[in-house]
Amino acid sequence: MRAFIVLVQKEFLQIRRNSFLPKLIVVFPIMIMLLMPLIMTMDVRNVNVAVVDLDRSTTSHRIASHIEASEYLTLAQTTAEYSLSIEALEQGEVDVIVQIPANFERDMMIATPKRISITANAVNATKGGMGMQYIVQTIARTLSELRGEKSPSKLSELVTIENRYNSTLNYRHYMIPALMIILFILICGFLPALSIVGEKESGTIEQINVTPLSRLTFTLAKLLPYWIIGLFVVTVAMLVARLAYGLIPVGSVGAIYLGAILFIFTISGLSLTIANFSETMQQTMFVMFFFIMIFMLMSGLLTPIDSMPLWAQKFTTILPPRYYIEILRSVYLKGTSIVELWINFVALGIFAVIFNLLAAFTYKKQV
Amino acid sequence: MNAIEVHNLSKSYGKVQALDNVSFSVERGELFGLIGPDGAGKTTLFRLLTTLISPDSGRAEVDGFDIVKNYHEIRSCVGYMPGRFSLYPDLSVEENLNFFAALFGVTVEDSYELIAPIYKQIEPFRTRRAGKLSGGMKQKLALSCALIHRPKVLFLDEPTTGVDAVSRSEFWDMLSTLKEHGLTILVSTPYMDEASRCDRIALCNEGRILSINTPKGIVSGFDRQLYGIKSKNMFALLERARRSEGVIDCYPFGEKHHLITNEVFDIEQFKIQFCDVKDLEIEPIEPTIEDVFIKLMKR
Numbered sequence: 001m002r003a004f005i006v007l008v009q010k011e012f013l014q015i016r017r018n019s020f021l022p023k024l025i026v027v028f029p030i031m032i033m034l035l036m037p038l039i040m041t042m043d044v045r046n047v048n049v050a051v052v053d054l055d056r057s058t059t060s061h062r063i064a065s066h067i068e069a070s071e072y073l074t075l076a077q078t079t080a081e082y083s084l085s086i087e088a089l090e091q092g093e094v095d096v097i098v099q100i101p102a103n104f105e106r107d108m109m110i111a112t113p114k115r116i117s118i119t120a121n122a123v124n125a126t127k128g129g130m131g132m133q134y135i136v137q138t139i140a141r142t143l144s145e146l147r148g149e150k151s152p153s154k155l156s157e158l159v160t161i162e163n164r165y166n167s168t169l170n171y172r173h174y175m176i177p178a179l180m181i182i183l184f185i186l187i188c189g190f191l192p193a194l195s196i197v198g199e200k201e202s203g204t205i206e207q208i209n210v211t212p213l214s215r216l217t218f219t220l221a222k223l224l225p226y227w228i229i230g231l232f233v234v235t236v237a238m239l240v241a242r243l244a245y246g247l248i249p250v251g252s253v254g255a256i257y258l259g260a261i262l263f264i265f266t267i268s269g270l271s272l273t274i275a276n277f278s279e280t281m282q283q284t285m286f287v288m289f290f291f292i293m294i295f296m297l298m299s300g301l302l303t304p305i306d307s308m309p310l311w312a313q314k315f316t317t318i319l320p321p322r323y324y325i326e327i328l329r330s331v332y333l334k335g336t337s338i339v340e341l342w343i344n345f346v347a348l349g350i351f352a353v354i355f356n357l358l359a360a361f362t363y364k365k366q367v
Numbered sequence: 368m369n370a371i372e373v374h375n376l377s378k379s380y381g382k383v384q385a386l387d388n389v390s391f392s393v394e395r396g397e398l399f400g401l402i403g404p405d406g407a408g409k410t411t412l413f414r415l416l417t418t419l420i421s422p423d424s425g426r427a428e429v430d431g432f433d434i435v436k437n438y439h440e441i442r443s444c445v446g447y448m449p450g451r452f453s454l455y456p457d458l459s460v461e462e463n464l465n466f467f468a469a470l471f472g473v474t475v476e477d478s479y480e481l482i483a484p485i486y487k488q489i490e491p492f493r494t495r496r497a498g499k500l501s502g503g504m505k506q507k508l509a510l511s512c513a514l515i516h517r518p519k520v521l522f523l524d525e526p527t528t529g530v531d532a533v534s535r536s537e538f539w540d541m542l543s544t545l546k547e548h549g550l551t552i553l554v555s556t557p558y559m560d561e562a563s564r565c566d567r568i569a570l571c572n573e574g575r576i577l578s579i580n581t582p583k584g585i586v587s588g589f590d591r592q593l594y595g596i597k598s599k600n601m602f603a604l605l606e607r608a609r610r611s612e613g614v615i616d617c618y619p620f621g622e623k624h625h626l627i628t629n630e631v632f633d634i635e636q637f638k639i640q641f642c643d644v645k646d647l648e649i650e651p652i653e654p655t656i657e658d659v660f661i662k663l664m665k666r
Contacts, residue, residue: 006469010458017457203453207512210417211470212443 003213007221011195015225021191029183029233033240036179037172047131048076050085050094057105059146063116066142067098072134089121096120096131098139108146173247177328178301180237181263181321185292188230188264190285192223193271197284200275215363223268230264231257250335258338259327262348266320269355276362295321320351368431370395370520370551371416376425378411385411387574388425393553393567398546400565401555402656408574409555410450413524416553417447430519443471446518450525452505456498460489460508463497464515471516478517484544486511503534510541521545523554527561539564559657570660577663582656589654589662591615592632595623597648604644611640618661625658 015021049067053060068075076094079085088094097119107113118135122128199205208218234257241247249256271288278284296302298312299321305313316322323344330336338345371393378386386408393399401409414420416429418438426433432440454463464486468475479486489504489511497508506526513521523542527535539561542552554565562568563582570577570585578585596617598604605624608617613632617624626649634649641647 002472003470006466010455010462010466013462014455014457202456203449203451204455206419206449207447207453207467208470209419210442210445210447211467212439213470 004217004221007213007218008224011221011225014195025187025229025233026236028187029236030240032179032183033176033237034244037175037245040175040179044127044130044134045072047073047096047127047134048094049073049131049135050076050088050097051078052082052085052097052099053078053080054102055100055104059105059108059142060100062146063098063100063139063142066138067135070134070138073131073138086119089119092121094121095127096135098135108143172245173333174329176237176241176245176247177325177332180234180241180328181299181301181325182296183233183237184230184260184263185267185295185321187233188226189267189271189292190288191229192226192268193275193278193284193288194281196222196272196275197278197281200278201280216360219272219360219363223272226268227261227264230268231260234260247332249332251331251337255331255336255338255341256328259324259331259345259348262345262352263320263324265352266348266355269352269357269359270320272359273355273362276359295319300325320348323347323351368395369393370397370430371399371553372428373412373416374426376412376415376427377423378408378415378420379423384574386415386422389571389574389576390425391569391576391579393551395551396546396549398542398552398554398564398566400562400568401553401571402557402559402562402568402660403555403571404557406573407571409571410524411574413447413449413522413553413555417445417522418442443516444519445522446513446516446520447522448509448513448524448526450528452509454497454505454509454512457496459494459496460500461493463508464511467512468515473516475515478515481517481545481548482511482514485514485541502530503537506530506534506538510538514545518550520551520553523552525555525557527556527558535561559655559660562656568656570656570663572660572664578659585656585659586654589659591627591629591654591662593652593654593658594626594628594634594649595620595652596626597623597646599645604641604647607641607644611637613637616662616665620657625652627658627662 015025051060051064051067053064064075064078067073077085077088082097082099085094085097085099089097099117099119101114101116104113104116116139118132120128120132196205199208238249238253238256270291274284274287274291278287298308298316299305299319300316301321305316305322308316327341327344327348330341369392371391373392374390376386376389377384389408389412401407401412403409411420415422416427416434418434418441421435426435428434429441430444432438432444434441455466458466464475468478475482485507489500489507492500492504497505500508510523510526513523527538530538535558542554542564546552556562562585565582567579567581568585569579578588580588596604596608601619601624605617605619608614608624608626613628613630613636615627615629617626619625634651637649638647
């Protein structure tokens with residue numbers, strides 16, 4: 001027991017003596033949580049719109065002014081010729097062109113107007129697609145307003161929309177749990193692996209291996225500090241999310257911590273396994289990168305799993321972050337309880353056991 | 368019971384046969400030296416005996432414990448100082464010592480009188496980080512750490528490599544002091560001149576042991592007459608001496624060439640033969656361990 005305590009103390013001492021690690025552990029989570037939600041957003045803003053107004057009527061003016069008033073759209077230019085606007089589109093000054101045909105207002109009265117045409121630059125598929133949608137919505141609203149004014153009985157809204165759990169469709173609230181997971185992977189995944197391989201590189205592990213110390217004690221003492229650091233990081237991340245973005249979990253904080261503990265176990269077990277198979281830090285880094293890429297892109301952190309091809313969806317069942325992101329998002333946004341999410345906790349628990357057993361078995365004190 | 372018993376031990380790394388059927392034994396309280404060039408298998412032997420790796424075949428016992436079956440017992444009764452400095456460079460001298468003491472479940476005070484002669488020399492720097500120590504001080508710290516749990520057998524892998532001549536000599540004095548405490552010490556070195564400080568030595572090369580004896584015994588096993596020769600043009604002399612009658616071998620050795628001769632060799636005859644060589648000097652000399660080594664290696 002004394003050996004274990006001394007080992008843990010030594011680990012903390014080494015982290016503290018390192019010129020870089022303490023800063024990384026404190027500053028990195030805060031930076032990620034503060035800056036990334038501002039940058040990583042799928043909301044499309046500042047879509048530059050050109051209106052080609054061949055009608056020059058009240059209706060066309062109304063459409064243009066609605067576009068201008070939208071917080072997502074910017075009216076970049078109003079021209080009377082499509083060719084001028086398409087030139088601007090080619091040069092990238094304009095993202096979407098709205099052409100209102102001649103006599104649109106008059107034809108609308110007699111119910112057979114020519115169609116309004118929308119041309120979008122879809123090089124950036126998201127921006128093109130979303131921009132198109134915003135414009136369709138804006139025009140539809142303008143037209144239904146106009147109809148409402150003209151006809152004696154106000155038309156009732158045909159469709160009502162309500163976004164449950166994230167009522168403002170705030171992309172940040174969707175992203176923050178994902179960022180927390182990325183932090184875990186980086187801090188609890190990378191650091192213990194590098195610390196162990198570092199001992200291999202400097203030869204100190206040999207000096208440890210000739211002592212009667214058991215490998216379980218050594219491994220646990222290596223991991224414990226990073227488990228503690230992981231819990232510190234999740235606390236900091238939750239505080240930053242609350243203070244900077246007002247994001248407070250609807251569900252219980254306990255569920256988040258329980259998930260965090262299981263996830264940290266899993267990820268550190270994986271990192272130990274990788275460390276056991278690598279001889280140099282460089283090797284560890286590359287293998288870790290490989291896993292991180294798959295975790296980030298395929299676990300539903302950035303893109304929804306439901307929109308992946310079926311085979312990919314099946315593959316995600318073996319990715320631990322998939323379960324924790326589901327826990328985090330459900331607890332944060334919906335307030336789901338541990339009982340309802342039991343399958344995710346069990347899955348994480350199983351992964352934790354598998355990876356740690358793998359780590360214990362692949363750690364060779366004797367070759 | 369001997370402190371170390373090695374029987375037909377072999378170990379290979381892929382195609383490289385690092386250790387080939389090696390057998391020897393070290394008595395209790397003996398200072399035993401493994402002498403050989405790089406790649407002789409010295410480090411492999413140390414790693415096997417300290418249970419860091421397992422042998423391919425053969426067996427060995429350290430302090431009566433089998434290196435495969437009873438590796439756990441061995442780990443608490445041996446001290447190992449690897450060739451490369453492998454203490455924590457970011458911990459201080461004192462912290463390293465306390466750390467290793469704790470791993471063995473002892474305190475520094477328990478073994479203080481054993482390590483004192485060595486540790487006293489670095490004690491003034493006890494708060495300095497181990498990585499910032501000079502080479503000789505690092506070596507003293509490593510030795511202190513290897514002794515902290517009062518091991519019965521001490522393994523020192525090339526402890527003097529890269530250390531200056533004065534520190535090297537001091538280090539061997541320290542080993543003599545430790546021997547008085549009854550420790551068995553197995554030490555390896557590529558320096559032949561250090562061999563005479565050992566009780567017995569094993570000359571090894573390419574994974575085999577060529578000869579085991581006391582340093583004196585090794586030298587007396589050299590049954591040929593040896594001469595040292597010297598002239599202005601050393602290279603031409605070497606070529607020519609090798610071809611002359613009664614010469615078994617001639618090789619450069621410091622500022623002279625060493626000439627191994629057989630019964631047919633006659634020094635007067637040689638002098639006449641080489642009378643055209645400028646400033647020729649030739650005199651009989653006593654063989655050194657290195658001469659024995661070169662002879663064994665060529666066989």
